[in-house]
Amino acid sequence: MKIFRNLLLGITGAFLILSGFLIFPNGVDAQTIKIGLVSVITGPTAKLGEDITRGAKLAVEEVNKAGGIQGKKIDLIIEDDSGKPDVGVNAITKLVRKDKVFVLLGPDYSGVTFPSMFICQEASVPQLTSSLAPKITQQKNPWIFRLRPNDDTVAKILVQYMLTNLKLKKIALMNVAVEYGISGIEAAEKYLRISDVPAVLKVSYNFGDKDFTAQISRIKESGAEAILNWGLPVEAALIAKQLRQLGYKGLYIGGTGLDDHYVELAQDAAEGSYSVTNFSSEDPDPIKQDFTKKYRTRWNSLPDRASANYYQGIYLIKHVVEKAGVDPMKFRDFLHNLKNWKGMQGTYSYDDNGDCGTFQTIVKVQKGKFNVVYTNP
Amino acid sequence: MFFQQLISGLAIGSIYGIVALGFTLIWNAARVVNFAQGEFSMVGGFLAYTFFVLLGIPYYGAFLFALLIAGAIGWIMDFLVIRPLRSADPLTVVITTLGVSIILANGAMFIWGTKAMAFPSVFGSNPVQLGKVMVIPENLWIIGFTVCLVAFFYVFFQKTKAGKAIRSVAQDKETASLMGINVNLMIGMTFAVAGALGAAAGVLLAPLFFVSTDIGLTLVLKAFIAAVLGGFGSLQGALLGGIILGVLETMGAFYISSTYKDVITFTVLIFLLIFSPTGLFKKPG
Numbered sequence: 001m002k003i004f005r006n007l008l009l010g011i012t013g014a015f016l017i018l019s020g021f022l023i024f025p026n027g028v029d030a031q032t033i034k035i036g037l038v039s040v041i042t043g044p045t046a047k048l049g050e051d052i053t054r055g056a057k058l059a060v061e062e063v064n065k066a067g068g069i070q071g072k073k074i075d076l077i078i079e080d081d082s083g084k085p086d087v088g089v090n091a092i093t094k095l096v097r098k099d100k101v102f103v104l105l106g107p108d109y110s111g112v113t114f115p116s117m118f119i120c121q122e123a124s125v126p127q128l129t130s131s132l133a134p135k136i137t138q139q140k141n142p143w144i145f146r147l148r149p150n151d152d153t154v155a156k157i158l159v160q161y162m163l164t165n166l167k168l169k170k171i172a173l174m175n176v177a178v179e180y181g182i183s184g185i186e187a188a189e190k191y192l193r194i195s196d197v198p199a200v201l202k203v204s205y206n207f208g209d210k211d212f213t214a215q216i217s218r219i220k221e222s223g224a225e226a227i228l229n230w231g232l233p234v235e236a237a238l239i240a241k242q243l244r245q246l247g248y249k250g251l252y253i254g255g256t257g258l259d260d261h262y263v264e265l266a267q268d269a270a271e272g273s274y275s276v277t278n279f280s281s282e283d284p285d286p287i288k289q290d291f292t293k294k295y296r297t298r299w300n301s302l303p304d305r306a307s308a309n310y311y312q313g314i315y316l317i318k319h320v321v322e323k324a325g326v327d328p329m330k331f332r333d334f335l336h337n338l339k340n341w342k343g344m345q346g347t348y349s350y351d352d353n354g355d356c357g358t359f360q361t362i363v364k365v366q367k368g369k370f371n372v373v374y375t376n377p
Numbered sequence: 378m379f380f381q382q383l384i385s386g387l388a389i390g391s392i393y394g395i396v397a398l399g400f401t402l403i404w405n406a407a408r409v410v411n412f413a414q415g416e417f418s419m420v421g422g423f424l425a426y427t428f429f430v431l432l433g434i435p436y437y438g439a440f441l442f443a444l445l446i447a448g449a450i451g452w453i454m455d456f457l458v459i460r461p462l463r464s465a466d467p468l469t470v471v472i473t474t475l476g477v478s479i480i481l482a483n484g485a486m487f488i489w490g491t492k493a494m495a496f497p498s499v500f501g502s503n504p505v506q507l508g509k510v511m512v513i514p515e516n517l518w519i520i521g522f523t524v525c526l527v528a529f530f531y532v533f534f535q536k537t538k539a540g541k542a543i544r545s546v547a548q549d550k551e552t553a554s555l556m557g558i559n560v561n562l563m564i565g566m567t568f569a570v571a572g573a574l575g576a577a578a579g580v581l582l583a584p585l586f587f588v589s590t591d592i593g594l595t596l597v598l599k600a601f602i603a604a605v606l607g608g609f610g611s612l613q614g615a616l617l618g619g620i621i622l623g624v625l626e627t628m629g630a631f632y633i634s635s636t637y638k639d640v641i642t643f644t645v646l647i648f649l650l651i652f653s654p655t656g657l658f659k660k661p662g
Contacts, residue, residue, distance in 0.1 A: 211585075211626075
C-alpha cells in the first residue's frame with residue numbers, strides 16, 4: 001500500500017512539474033505573463049528605482065485594465081539590484097531561474113548590466129535594458145535589447161549639435177570614472193576627432209568626489225569655451241556650482257546623467273546648461289504630454305527619463321507578443337527585425353545587435369526647467 | 378593657480394582636521410577607534426538642513442542645535458554601546474563602532490530619504506576676487522571657524538578643570554579615578570564633544586557639498602589618515618594632519634592627475650610614514 005501511495009505521489013509530482021515546462025513556456029500560462037523588473041530600489045539613488053518602477057507599473061495597470069496582452073494579465077515581479085553588480089546577479093538569477101519570467105526589464109546601470117547579461121543569455125530569456133554603455137550590444141548576445149539609444153549614438157548626436165548648432169571649437173571633456181562615464185566620453189572624444197575638432201583637455205573624477213577645484217582650474221587654464229561632462233546628477237550639480245564659484249564663463253553641457261535631480265541640486269548654477277535625454281516631461285510633443293499627464297495623475301509627480309523607458313518597455317513587449325506570440329525565440333527574432341515602430345519616446349528600429357535607433361532630445365535649462373532645443377528622430 | 382588650489386585645500390583640510398580632532402579625542406580618552414565619527418558629520422548636516430531649511434530657524438541657531446543634538450547622540454553612543462564594553466577586546470569595540478555607523482547611516486536614510494539635497498549658501502555664493510584667486514565666502518568661514526576652534530580647545534584643555542580632567546583620564550585612567558575624577562563622566566563628555574565636532578564639520582560642508590547620507594565613510598577614513606599623519610594621539614597633529622591631507626589632495630589633483638587623486642595622496646602618505654613612522658608630531662607626554 002505504502003509503495004503504491006508513494007509511486008502515485010511521485011508520478012503526480014513529476015507530471016505537475018513537467019506540465020509546467022511542456023505546456024507553457026517560461027513565465028507564461030493561461031492567465032498571466034510574468035515580466036521581471038530589476039532596478040535600483042535601495043541605495044543613495046533609490047529615487048531612480050522609484051521612477052523606473054512607477055513608469056513600469058503605470059503601463060502594467062493600463063494594459064491589464066484594457067484586457068492584458070492577448071487576454072493574459074501582466075504579473076510584474078520587481079527585484080532590487082542596489083546599483084551593484086553582485087546584488088544584481090543574485091536578483092536577476094532569482095527572476096530568471098526561480099520566478100521564471102518570460103522577459104526581463106532592466107537593469108539601468110551599465111555597471112550592473114554588463115556583468116550580469118549572461119544569465120538571460122544562458123536561460124534564453126529576452127532582456128530589455130535602459131543601460132547606455134555601447135559595449136553591452138557588442139558582445140554578440142542575441143538576447144539583449146535596448147530601451148533607448150546607446151551612448152555611442154547619443155554622443156554622436158550631441159557632438160553634432162555642439163559643432164553645428166552651438167558652433168563650438170574649444171571643448172574640454174570631463175567624465176565620472178564608472179563604466180557609463182568612461183565609455184560615454186570615449187565616444188564623444190571619437191566623434192570630436194572625426195570632425196577635426198579634438199578636445200582641448202580631458203579630465204576625470206571619481207563617483208562620490210565633492211571638490212572639483214583642480215579639474216576646473218585646469219579647464220580654465222586650457223581656455224575651453226565649453227565643457228562636456230559625462231557624469232551623474234550629484235557630481236554634475238557640484239561641478240555646476242563650483243564652475244560659477246571659480247568664475248568659469250563658458251558653456252556647460254552634459255550627458256544623460258544631468259537630469260531633474262541635477263537641476264534640483266544645482267539650482268541657479270544649472271541655468272543655461274545643456275543636457276541630452278531620451279525623454280523630457282517638458283517636451284511639447286502631444287504623445288509625450290499625454291504620458292506626462294497620466295503619470296502625474298497616477299503618481300502625483302513628474303515622470304523623468306527613467307520612467308519613460310520602462311513605461312515604453314511594457315508597451316514594446318505587448319506589441320511584440322501580439323505579433324510574434326509567446327515563444328521566446330520568435331519574440332527575439334521579431335524584435336531584431338522590428339523597424340519604424342512608433343513608441344511614446346520616439347521611433348524604434350532594432351538591429352541585429354539589439355540597438356534601437358537614434359531618437360534623442362537635447363534640452364537646455366531655462367528658468368529652472370528643461371526646454372527642448374533639438375529633437376533627433 | 379597655486380593659491381587657488383591652496384585656499385581650496387585649506388578649507389577641505391580644515392574639515393578633515395575637525396573630524397580627525399573628534400576621532401583623536403575619543404582615542405585618547407577611551408582607546409576606542411571610532412568608525413562612527415564620519416556619521417556624526419553626516420547627521421550634523423541633515424540636522425542643520427532640518428532646522429535651517431525645513432523649519433526656518435536662523436543659521437547660527439540651526440548650527441548650535443545640530444551640535445547639541447549630535448553631542449547628545451555621542452553621549453548616548455558611549456552610554457549604551459561603549460561603556461558596557463569598557464574592558465572588552467579592542468577589536469570588539471571597533472566592530473561595534475562600525476555597527477553604530479551603519480545604524481546611523483541607515484537611520485538617516487530612513488528619516489531623510491536617500492536623495493542628496495542642496496543646502497543654501499549662507500554667506501552668499503558669489504566669489505570674492507583677491508588678485509587672481511577666487512575665494513568663496515564659505516571657504517573663509519570654514520578656515521575662520523577652525524582657527525577659533527583651535528583657540529577654544531587650547532584654552533579648554535590647558536586652563537579649565539574639565540579639560541584637565543579629560544587629559545588626565547587620557548593619560549592614566551586608574552590614577553585619574555583614584556584622584557576622584559569620574560572616569561565614565563569624562564569619557565561620556567568626550568564622546569559628546571567628538572559628536573559635536575563631527576557635526577560642526579558636517580554643517581560647514583553642507584553648503585559646499587550638499588547633504589547626503591554617504592559622506593560618513595569617506596570622512597572617517599580621511600580622519601584616520603589625518604590622525605596617523607599627525608601622530609596618532611596628538612590633538613594638534615590630528616588638526617594639522619587633516620589640513621596637510623586636504624592641501625595634498627588638491628595639489629595632487631591639479632598638478633599631477635585628478636583621476637588618480639586618491640592614489641597620489643595615499644602614496645605620499647606611505648612615504649611620509651616610512652620616513653617618520655610616528656607621524657609628524659609626537660604625542661605630548
